[in-house]
Amino acid sequence: MVKDDLEQVLLTETSSHLTPWKELNFLDCIASNYWNYVLVDCISPYALLGHCVVMPGFEEVHLLNITIHQDYRRLGIAKKALQAIEQTCVERNFERILLEVRQSNLEAFSLYQAVGFEQIGTRKGYYQLPMTHLRNAREDAIVMQKSLKTEINHP
Numbered sequence: 001m002v003k004d005d006l007e008q009v010l011l012t013e014t015s016s017h018l019t020p021w022k023e024l025n026f027l028d029c030i031a032s033n034y035w036n037y038v039l040v041d042c043i044s045p046y047a048l049l050g051h052c053v054v055m056p057g058f059e060e061v062h063l064l065n066i067t068i069h070q071d072y073r074r075l076g077i078a079k080k081a082l083q084a085i086e087q088t089c090v091e092r093n094f095e096r097i098l099l100e101v102r103q104s105n106l107e108a109f110s111l112y113q114a115v116g117f118e119q120i121g122t123r124k125g126y127y128q129l130p131m132t133h134l135r136n137a138r139e140d141a142i143v144m145q146k147s148l149k150t151e152i153n154h155p
């Protein structure tokens with residue numbers, strides 16, 4: 001992802017999330033050299049199918065954003081993107097991938113379960129809820145992890 005992608009990225013982002021990221025959030029991630037991806041179709045690379053942002057840490061990486069454009073959902077694109085990110089993590093010796101997901105986001109929860117993430121906890125009131133009639137309305141996050149360490153079973 002580069003700055004020139006942001007117009008399209010923001011269209012997908014804004015129509016996909018309850019509290020979408022703003023341009024500044026993406027600019028910060030680009031400036032911080034996170035792993036910032038746009039997903040494209042190799043045959044017609046001008047349409048952006050989606051985007052994702054991964055923050056590398058010490059032993060773990062944190063998946064901060066994965067969003068697929070409405071027209072391209074349920075085609076296995078997010079699954080493929082997560083598998084590619086996992087491959088990169090393994091090559092760079094990261095031990096696990098962490099993420100948070102809104103408790104109400106059953107689509108994303110199903111996706112993460114389908115690629116082998118497990119729930120390891122919750123964060124109370126982690127997400128804002130965009131309800132103008134309810135001040136400070138919050139929603140819990142489910143914390144999920146995928147361990148990338150190969151278990152060695154000694155006899």
Ligand SMILES: CC(C)(COP(=O)(O)OP(=O)(O)OC[C@H]1O[C@@H](n2cnc3c(N)ncnc32)[C@H](O)[C@@H]1OP(=O)(O)O)[C@@H](O)C(=O)NCCC(=O)NCCS
Nearest residue numbers: 016066067068073074075076077078079107108110111114
């Ligand atoms: C969640 C999201 C990223 C999934 O992207 P996608 O490319 O459509 O997902 P995939 O096609 O790779 O789905 C892989 C698997 O995830 C699960 N899944 C994905 N979308 C699902 C849905 N709407 N309902 C139930 N399960 C779903 C299924 O197990 C699916 O496998 P299947 O299609 O063989 O049944 C997409 O719906 C999205 O961008 N949502 C809005 C943004 C968002 O919520 N991002 C995650 C924030 S934590």
